[in-house]
Amino acid sequence: MSGLSTAAQEAIDAIEAGPQGPSVGAFFDLDGTLVAGYTAATFYGDRLKGREVSPAEFLRTVVTAVDGELGGDPTRIAHVAFSAMRGQSEDSFADLGDRLFRSKIAGTIRRESRALVHAHQRAGHTVAVASAATKYQIAPVARDLGVEHLVCTQLVVEDGQFTGATDGPMLWGRHKASGVRAFAREHAVDLTDSYAYGNGYEDVAFLSSVGHPTALNPHRDLRAAAARLGWPVLDLSDPVGGSLVAAGRTAAALAGMNTGVVAGLTYGLLRRDGKEGRNLAVKLATQLPMTLAGVTMDVQNRERLWTHRPAIFVANHQSALDIPVLGNLLERDFTIVAKKEARWDPRAVVGSVVIDPAYIDRSDSASARATLDGVVERIRSGTSLMIFPEGTRSATPVLGPFRKGAFHLAAQAGVPVVPVVLRNTGELMRRNSLVLNPGVVDVCVLEPETDWNEDDMSERIAALHAKFEQTLAKWPSGASA
Amino acid sequence: MSAREDFERWGGAATFGAAPELTSMQTLMWRAERHPVQSSTSTVIIDLDRAPDWKRFVAATEWGTGLVRRLRQRVVDPVVPTAPPTWADDPTFDLGYHLRREHVSTREEMLAHAAQMALRPFDRSRPLWEGVLFEGLPEGAAYVLKIHHALADPLGTVQLLSMLQSGKRAHTARKPLGESVAEPGADPVDLAVTGLRTDVATLPDAARASVRTLAHAATRPQAVVASSLRYGASVRRMLTQVARPSPELSPRTGKKWTFLTLDAPLEPLRTVARQGGGTLDDAAVALVLGGLGRYHAARESRVHEIPVGVRVSLDRADDLGNRFAGAIISAPLEIGDPVDRVAAVRGEVLSLHTERALEVLDAAAPALNRMPAFVGASALRTAAVPDAFVLTLPGPPRRRYMAGAEVQGMYVLGPLPGAALTVCLVTVGDTACIGVNVDASAVADVDELRACLAEAVEEMTAAGNAG
Structure with a gap:
């Protein structure tokens, strides 16, 4: 299975079958289209938390918002917000945008919207985010999606500070449409061949500027208009937020993990076979919680997990869920390398007792080297190693650069590298989240790579990184791939 | 080749405006009219390459009014508005009242005359149209037709004229005629009484529908309030945000x-x-x-x-x-x-x-x-x-x-x-x-x-x- 809904897959197929090249534009609205919810609300929530909002401003904002809902001018609320930013430094606001992106907004990017963006990018289309939002909200999202162009509301900055005014109109409704038309003229984009995706009732003019409009998760009034106008409607799944049920399941999963560990170790003690006990504990500790949390796996090329042991398994890292998933996949005779700080992470502490990880102290390179020498010994004696070469979890499914450590170990120990691509663990358990949501994890095991040495290591790592990216961009369909 | 098309079109014209009552919108326009500020008339100016033979033109119009019954009918309003107004044959219909010719020397003069003609209100007790053939223009002639919305909206007028016109220059003998049905003349008081009777008869239905609506509102107040608010917001946008x-x-x-x-x-x-x-x-x-x-x-x-x-x-x-x-x-x-x-x-x-x-x-x-x-x-x-x-x-x-x-x-x-x-x-x-x-x-x-x-x-x- 591709992991995309049929409708989304059909839309992507149509893009692939349609005209290619930069004269075709693809314009994506931000709020409610690329991301679920409103980025402005995230920014405002942050200001509220920081007590930066005076009661008078709060009242004004609420009144304006309600008035906008009741048929008043809906853009006035934005102008209230812009004028409140007067005197604030642009740099600090851009930093805030980056921070909020990592902590909150990154997790709200719809996976299928990302797939649509990437499909347009593969077709060589000129992709742009077209939104009434400001670039401080949009730029981090666009950067993450690899989108170069922004068509958005510009704020006036003088001496590095906002004046509270906008440069030109707020790109809402008709102004967004004319912004897109102006962009098309500048970039020689043919609008009749172009695509636009929007969700708001104000997006009709924007959508009607192109030959291929799509109402994406539309607001009820846009849905009605799309039906009348004969425009396709695409309903994409939202990133799962932690529901109460999911939270309950997570608690059960944690309990299940502990039960599994205890049961496995007890078995080991009774049978006086520590290693078997550990293996059983891993099996129970990873399977029980995943079953309880409603997480299943769809694995392609599962046999490659067993053909080259001992080996170094490298995987991309988006979520705390990656560890139980990989534990479940590798099943037995493996360990991990973890940073020293992770030893006391409550989510890992029970598991760490079991798989006996090699902890490295990143601040002390001598001790790190000593630890790694010990790891090489353990690998040679038959214990496989699981490493996340990105080093740290990424906020989004975009792949970070690979560090070399894992590959040095492969060369030193003389074992192969088995690449494991995980697709959507980040959606089931978001970065910085303690809540696990039910769903299917897509796993693809790539061709194992042998004979690592220092000479061509950089090139091979780059090639492997590219393979990961390709696999993530275009998920192989079916078990035969 | 066009003769058959003509006959088909004319057959269509005969069925034009067969409904006896004015529609809601027509009634609204009829009752709301305050000519010319709140006017419901359209004027059509037709440029012709030559002045047609006046006798033939009158005969053709006579035929047209016979084919399209509505052109010989007037609106009868009930004495109290319990029912929509009704069309009824005008027993005093006289083509001479509705159709005449004038002489002008320039197109501008013709346009000025047409505007004056359009500004004059209709006699609401007669069929709601008036035609003037302007002769003497250097380019030929112009036929100006003024028509009330209750009879035909601008789209209907153009359709009607397109239907009545011929595909060829020569005269068509034995053109189709509308069936002449002698309708009883409508009486304003009868209309009001009949309308009231219908209203009373449908009252229980209307009451039941209201009760249903109320019950729905009582059981799902949130949905009803939300929907009303959204509707209200939409009305406000439509009326103010321009x-x-x-x-x-x-x-x-x-x-x-x-x-x-x-x-x-x-x-x-x-x-x-x-x-x-x-x-x-x-x-x-x-x-x-x-x-x-x-x-x-x-x-x-x-x-x-x-x-x-x-x-x-x-x-x-x-x-x-x-x-x-x-x-x-x-x-x-x-x-x-x-x-x-x-x-x-x-x-x-x-x-x-x-x-x-x-x-x-x-x-x-x-x-x-x-x-x-x-x-x-x-x-x-x-x-x-x-x-x-x-x-x-x-x-x-x-x-x-x-x-x-x-x-x-x-x-x-x-x-x-x-x-x-x-x-x-x-x-x-x-x-x-x-x-x-x-x-x-x-x-x-x-x-x-x-x-x-x-x-x-x-x-x-x-x-x-x-x-």
Whole structure:
């Protein structure tokens, strides 16, 4: 299975079958289209938390918002917000945008919207985010999606500070449409061949500027208009937020993990076979919680997990869920390398007792080297190693650069590298989240790579990184791939 | 070859307006009429290549009124508005009252006469049309037909005329005739009593429906409140969120009508429409905006956008459809590129489809009809008034004749219900015939406006031919 809904897959197929090249534009609205919810609300929530909002401003904002809902001018609320930013430094606001992106907004990017963006990018289309939002909200999202162009509301900055005014109109409704038309003229984009995706009732003019409009998760009034106008409607799944049920399941999963560990170790003690006990504990500790949390796996090329042991398994890292998933996949005779700080992470502490990880102290390179020498010994004696070469979890499914450590170990120990691509663990358990949501994890095991040495290591790592990216961009369909 | 087509068309004309009662909308227009400020008449000017033989012209019109019964009928209003007004044969019908000829020496004179004719109210106790054949024009002749909305709206008028015209210059003998049914004359008191009786009979049904609605509201108050709020918000948006009227197009009295006519080749207009992703309707609005933009610039008046009344299909966004609503858009006045202007207009028009209140007038009409006439009139006036109305109408696709004279152009001049100008574009063969009714009290320099509109036509044509 591709992991995309049929409708989304059909839309992507149509893009692939349609005209290619930069004269075709693809314009994506931000709020409610690329991301679920409103980025402005995230920014405002942050200001509220920081007590930066005076009661008078709060009242004004609420009144304006309600008035906008009741048929008043809906853009006035934005102008209230812009004028409140007067005197604030642009740099600090851009930093805030980056921070909020990592902590909150990154997790709200719809996976299928990302797939649509990437499909347009593969077709060589000129992709742009077209939104009434400001670039401080949009730029981090666009950067993450690899989108170069922004068509958005510009704020006036003088001496590095906002004046509270906008440069030109707020790109809402008709102004967004004319912004897109102006962009098309500048970039020689043919609008009749172009695509636009929007969700708001104000997006009709924007959508009607192109030959291929799509109402994406539309607001009820846009849905009605799309039906009348004969425009396709695409309903994409939202990133799962932690529901109460999911939270309950997570608690059960944690309990299940502990039960599994205890049961496995007890078995080991009774049978006086520590290693078997550990293996059983891993099996129970990873399977029980995943079953309880409603997480299943769809694995392609599962046999490659067993053909080259001992080996170094490298995987991309988006979520705390990656560890139980990989534990479940590798099943037995493996360990991990973890940073020293992770030893006391409550989510890992029970598991760490079991798989006996090699902890490295990143601040002390001598001790790190000593630890790694010990790891090489353990690998040679038959214990496989699981490493996340990105080093740290990424906020989004975009792949970070690979560090070399894992590959040095492969060369030193003389074992192969088995690449494991995980697709959507980040959606089931978001970065910085303690809540696990039910769903299917897509796993693809790539061709194992042998004979690592220092000479061509950089090139091979780059090639492997590219393979990961390709696999993530275009998920192989079916078990035969 | 065209003879058969003619017969088919004439057969269609015989069934025109067969319903005995006025529809809700027609009733509203009938009762709300305060000519000419709240007028419901349209005037059609038909350019002919020569003056037709007067006897033959009268005979043809006589035949037409026999075929289309409505042209010999008058509206009978019940004494109290318990029922819609009804059509009834006018026993005193006299073609001589409705059709006459006049002599003029220039087209301008003819247009001035036509405007004066349009400004005069109808005798509401007679069939609601009046035709004048203007002879003596250097280009030939012109037939001016004034018709009430209750009889036919502008679209219906053009359709009716297209149906009645002939495909050939020669006379057709033995033309089909409508069945002459002797209808009993309707009596205003009878009508009121019958209407009241029907109302009483349907009262239990109406009551049951109300009870159901109330029960629904009581069991699901949140949904009902939310839905009402959304509807209210939509109404408010439709009525308030439009551009302010241009100060350059005031003061409007609605009592000084000036008629202008313009021609544009149709194909380039369609090309520009296609390039901007719009329809011919959108191109027509864009053309008018081009002219008004120039006019404002010439008068050194800086206005970014003006309210323009357009017709929106309630069924689909396509040109064709049976249900239309009038709505007002904020139309940009300062977009230079014609294609871009079409795209902007298109966006505004399509955006109306998100408004659940689009059908508000449609939905309100049946209720309004039951109120005394002045309430209906004020209800029609509550809607914001645009600076201009723009309407596109399909005319005959190919050459037509009237009593041996070839039709050269067909222009519809609509009323001015509060607007500074009403523009109708009629497609006649490969030409767009544009009729503009201008409130001369609001437009300080009508000649300048005429020149600006002509420039806009040239600009659109050039853009269409280039693309």
